[in-house]
Amino acid sequence: MDHEAAQLEKQHVHNVYESTAPYFSDLQSKAWPRVRQFLQEQKPGSIIADIGCGTGKYLKVNSQVHTVGCDYCGPLVEIARDRGCEAMVCDNLNLPFRDEGFDAVISIGVIHHFSTKQRRIRAIKEMARVLVPGGQLMIYVWAMEQKNRRFEKQDVLVPWNRALCSQLFSESSQSGRKRQCGHSERSHPYHPPCSECSCSVCFKEQCGSKRSHSVDYEPAMARTCFANISKEGEEEYGFYNTLGKSFRSWFFSRSLDESTLRKQIERVRPLKNTEVWANSTVTVQPSRHSSLDFDHQEPFSTKEQNLDEEVFVESSSRKHLEWLRAPGTLKHLNGDHQGEMRRNGGGSFLDSTNTSANCVDAGNLEDDNPSASKILRRISAVGSTDSNADDTMCVEDPQPDLLDSRAFMRYYHVFREGELCSLLKENVSELRILSSGNDHGNWCIIAEKKGSCD
Amino acid sequence: MIPKVEWAAFLEVADNLRLLQVPKGPVEGYEENKEFLRTTHHLLLEVEVMEGTLQGPESGHMFPISHGIPNMLLSEEETES
Numbered sequence: 001m002d003h004e005a006a007q008l009e010k011q012h013v014h015n016v017y018e019s020t021a022p023y024f025s026d027l028q029s030k031a032w033p034r035v036r037q038f039l040q041e042q043k044p045g046s047i048i049a050d051i052g053c054g055t056g057k058y059l060k061v062n063s064q065v066h067t068v069g070c071d072y073c074g075p076l077v078e079i080a081r082d083r084g085c086e087a088m089v090c091d092n093l094n095l096p097f098r099d100e101g102f103d104a105v106i107s108i109g110v111i112h113h114f115s116t117k118q119r120r121i122r123a124i125k126e127m128a129r130v131l132v133p134g135g136q137l138m139i140y141v142w143a144m145e146q147k148n149r150r151f152e153k154q155d156v157l158v159p160w161n162r163a164l165c166s167q168l169f170s171e172s173s174q175s176g177r178k179r180q181c182g183h184s185e186r187s188h189p190y191h192p193p194c195s196e197c198s199c200s201v202c203f204k205e206q207c208g209s210k211r212s213h214s215v216d217y218e219p220a221m222a223r224t225c226f227a228n229i230s231k232e233g234e235e236e237y238g239f240y241n242t243l244g245k246s247f248r249s250w251f252f253s254r255s256l257d258e259s260t261l262r263k264q265i266e267r268v269r270p271l272k273n274t275e276v277w278a279n280s281t282v283t284v285q286p287s288r289h290s291s292l293d294f295d296h297q298e299p300f301s302t303k304e305q306n307l308d309e310e311v312f313v314e315s316s317s318r319k320h321l322e323w324l325r326a327p328g329t330l331k332h333l334n335g336d337h338q339g340e341m342r343r344n345g346g347g348s349f350l351d352s353t354n355t356s357a358n359c360v361d362a363g364n365l366e367d368d369n370p371s372a373s374k375i376l377r378r379i380s381a382v383g384s385t386d387s388n389a390d391d392t393m394c395v396e397d398p399q400p401d402l403l404d405s406r407a408f409m410r411y412y413h414v415f416r417e418g419e420l421c422s423l424l425k426e427n428v429s430e431l432r433i434l435s436s437g438n439d440h441g442n443w444c445i446i447a448e449k450k451g452s453c454d
Numbered sequence: 455m456i457p458k459v460e461w462a463a464f465l466e467v468a469d470n471l472r473l474l475q476v477p478k479g480p481v482e483g484y485e486e487n488k489e490f491l492r493t494t495h496h497l498l499l500e501v502e503v504m505e506g507t508l509q510g511p512e513s514g515h516m517f518p519i520s521h522g523i524p525n526m527l528l529s530e531e532e533t534e535s
Contacts, residue, residue: 047455072527074523078521078523081521087523089523091528096524
């Protein structure tokens with residue numbers, strides 16, 4: 001079970017970050033103000049650990065302290081190192097530090113990548129272990145509840161936004177940063193025009209040729225991703241051509257806790273391509289605007305789920321970008337957010353023009369078009385505290401081409417309000433919660449390591 | 455930061471790296487001792503292992519350091535144990 005969780009994370013967290021790391025180096029990422037403040041409040045001479053430091057944007061916020069960066073992703077750590085920071089490659093679940101060595105620890109946008117509750121707990125406990133008594137831990141995780149949109153499920157796969165990458169390529173000089181780009185094992189059976197081929201191939205091409213690509217990448221990616229969904233590729237093209245350049249997110253939910261995970265594994269075992277199982281259960285966020293009738297081969301989502309689902313309005317890939325952008329450039333995900341984003345114009349890769357029908361309305365369609373070719377099964381996540389008690393999962397007989405991993409889907413477990421607090425209170429008794437709240441669509445917590453006499 | 459240094463480990467590393475003139479510990483009044491501070495600062499923050507290996511004292515496991523970046527990942531068998 002833990003092995004499967006690790007496999008999912010390898011596929012949809014580690015591989016994605018490794019493949020996309022080159023593009024991070026050029027992002028003008030700034031620190032979240034609250035995190036910045038936390039770091040600046042630490043006593044001079046403190047030793048701090050940034051677990052999941054990425055490119056190291058928090059490592060130099062406070063020159064009076066010594067911050068060590070850790071990340072699972074080698075390429076990202078290299079970027080941090082090149083900036084002159086102390087950073088290493090390691091695993092949040094097995095931190096290579098002695099007990100009680102750090103005065104403070106930060107975990108910003110990290111533990112939502114762990115695919116089971118137990119692993120998330122382990123990650124928090126490890127960070128508590130390396131904290132001195134009285135030392136503080138700050139955790140940020142993506143919130144399920146967002147102002148203008150809602151994740152349908154807690155366990156989601158979010159596509160990597162290639163439009164961002166193409167933007168970077170065209171804007172910045174990619175001098176020393178070319179790396180081997182990731183690619184998936186299978187070749188994509190669907191062959192869109194070469195400038196819009198599957199993500200991984202394009203990445204490679206970009207790396208090799210330093211060609212600048214237009215923002216049309218986005219539709220291309222969508223096309224690629226959806227190519228397998230629809231029988232008629234032409235319809236796809238039409239649909240996405242209409243949408244134009246916009247971010248799209250598809251949310252695929254599966255509960256990855258013990259019981260459900262095990263059933264998933266058993267189901268997809270015959271598949272030789274192990275990556276597919278992670279994608280085989282899909283809940284695609286319904287769109288209020290979309291009237292596209294995806295055909296029966298759309299294998300995802302349960303009928304039951306989509307009946308009541310709230311419409312997903314905005315791209316959550318932008319949410320990810322928020323991690324990387326200065327909060328100043330990205331407003332809160334409030335009511336004015338959409339307007340704000342639109343005003344930013346087409347040049348900004350954060351521009352969300354996706355307020356229209358950009359999400360596949362696969363779920364609703366299924367109601368009208370039950371497919372004989374689909375095999376829907378419901379797996380109820382009984383006892384899972386990670387998702388709704390009445391969550392259901394749909395597992396389709398996996399088709400090998402579905403949801404090509406080269407779309408760089410990143411796995412997230414988005415947290416409900418109060419979930420992070422409960423997680424700590426119930427499972428990590430060595431920590432005491434000092435404060436908690438919501439910051440830009442993230443649940444955050446500051447906790448303190450209890451002393452031995454506590 | 456000086457009080458936080460684990461001197462035994464520090465000295466062992468310094469020895470392995472064949473560093474010279476390593477203070478054996480925080481000297482009396484080290485806060486004002488410029489010589490001590492300069493040396494310690496240099497050793498702690500300016501000497502970096504670019505290529506090498508770290509060995510876990512208990513497990514004996516070897517972790518590589520490459521381009522100044524230690525890779526502390528355990529193999530899957532090791533993590534499961």
